[in-house]
Amino acid sequence: HSNREMWFQDFFPPNMCPINAKANTFYGIMFDAGSTGTRIHIYTFVQKSPENLPEVEGEIFESVKPGLSAYADQPEKGAETVKALLDMAIDAVPPHLWKKTPVVLKATAGLRLLSEEKAQALLSEVKEVFEESPFLVPEDSVGIMDGSHEGILAWITVNFLTGQLSGQNQQTVGILDLGGASTQITFLPRFEETLKETPEDFLTSFEMFNSTYKLYTHSYLGFGLKAARLATLGALNMEVVDGQMFRSSCLPKQLEAEWHFGGVKYQYGGNKEGETGFKPCYLEVLKVVKGKLHQPDEIRRSSFYAFSYYYDRAADINLIDFERGGVLEVRNFERKAKEVCDNMERYNSASPFLCMDLTYITALLKEGFGFRDNTILKVRKTIDKESKQHRDKLDFGCYLLPAAVSGHDLLTCDTAMDFSISENAEKVNCNSPGTLFSWDWSQSRTWTKDT
Ligand SMILES: O=c1[nH]cnc2c1ncn2[C@@H]1O[C@H](COP(=O)(O)OP(=O)(O)O)[C@@H](O)[C@H]1O
Ligand SMILES: [Ca+2]
Secondary structure, three states: OOOOOOOHHHHOOHHHOOOOOOOOEEEEEEEEEOOOOEEEEEEEEEOOOOOOOOEEEEEEEEEEOOOHHHHOOOHHHHHHHHHHHHHHHHHHOOHHHHHHOEEEEEEOHHHHHOOHHHHHHHHHHHHHHHHHOOOEOOOOOEEEOOHHHHHHHHHHHHHHHOOOOOOOOOOOOEEEEEOOOEEEEEEOOOOHHHHHHOOHHHEEEEEEOOEEEEEEEEEEEOOOHHHHHHHHHOOOOOOOOOOOEEEEOOOOOOOEEEEEEOOEEEEEEEOOOOOOOHHHHHHHHHHHHOOOOOOOHHHHHOOEEEEEHHHHHHHHOOOOEOOOEEEEEHHHHHHHHHHHHOOHHHHOOOOOOHHHHHHHHHHHHHHHHOOOOOOEEEEOOOOOHHHHOOHHHOOOOOOHHHHHHHOOOOOOHHHHOOOEOOOOOOOOOOOOOOOOOOOOOOOOEEOOOOO
16 A cells, blocks of 8 residues: 555646746646546636735536546547537636646546546557647546545535535545446545445545544445446347347336447346336345445434435436435335336336446345445535534635545535635645645555555
8 A cells, every 4th residue: 555645636726826926827637537527627816916826716517428437449530529528618717827727637447447548548648648738637637546545535525515624523424426436425434434344445534624534435336327238138248249139127018229338338128027016126136236346334323415416316206306416214215116117007107227327226225235225315516505604713724626526516616715725724825836735634544554
């Protein structure tokens, strides 16, 4: 294990400092290359006076589908999708600041699932697009983010925005992120027991705001919602033969269709003659998750924030409010899964995968992670309501780019503009070049258990 991780530097290129106080507006461009889509965040920062820290003034966001991994065999075409988004930044950033505006792309599970060669080919085409642009291309500006960092950054974002990282009485919350290709679980263990029972590579410790956090975090590759569909169909990591049909009891009986994921075409359909419905579907999905995930005992008694596809699916079937999200128990997913799977004809206007997706989410939560039926999940697309009441306690602005990297919309303009970088963020100091947006995580390391 490397015990002095400096990975945060990738997200906080040193050259983001304005050169002088007059040039008080500056920009940063961040790409989140997810398995299902590529998203650009163009941030505007304003430094109102030299002694003040920069504030976030705005964000431009745009996204394209599919993600880079869909271009596994056409890396140049993949890079073109990035170029199209980057062209927006040409319009958004004033020409005299192009050279000082860093551009960074971090890819997540879609690229992790590809062969090293194919992933590298995509990344190097993207790097070329960056080099040909007028923007600043820091070293390591294009790469694949480590799964554990993905979980940690999401945890910091949520706990920062909900006001749990400042002041006394910190009651942090755990997070569940269900992407297309991987899923992350991250929480701060409260019991010594948990640390003892957990494999070492699931634990990371780091310093932040003069506190040491020892987090439990893990990213399960291949357990994102889209990857799980393939696994359920028995098609994940298969050499697909043309004309091969993958069938499942989780799909409408008469269905036959095709689907592209990670650059591969899959033909799939329902069990024409055989069974369909929740029971057989659950058994199928169970094979994908049972015994595959570490089950920390203490999560059974904690509540978690859940987003990405947890949110999307819950919102699709009106379990939660589309705008505000909602609070659910694990059993709510199960109930809806039963209703949808046992009445597929009634839901045939929705996605043909609705039954499979809800059943997978149920199985992942219960049999995968080991949550109880009554474990509380706060399901959200963005975090803003809670944060408002903590507004004056929020005094740290560095969350911005890491949150962008984590790929959640937790800090679009509405949210981001509620926060400004102020007093307490001493380490965010633009007067000494190279320190902006970096803070001392040099203590960050894989947790080593006392023996
Ligand atoms: O910027 C964002 N804001 C909100 N949700 C996002 C954002 N980016 C991705 N998501 C959510 O993440 C899920 C897709 O996961 P993604 O494509 O990032 O796969 P991955 O994390 O496995 O690479 C969807 O539920 C999508 O709505
Ligand atoms: Ca993601």
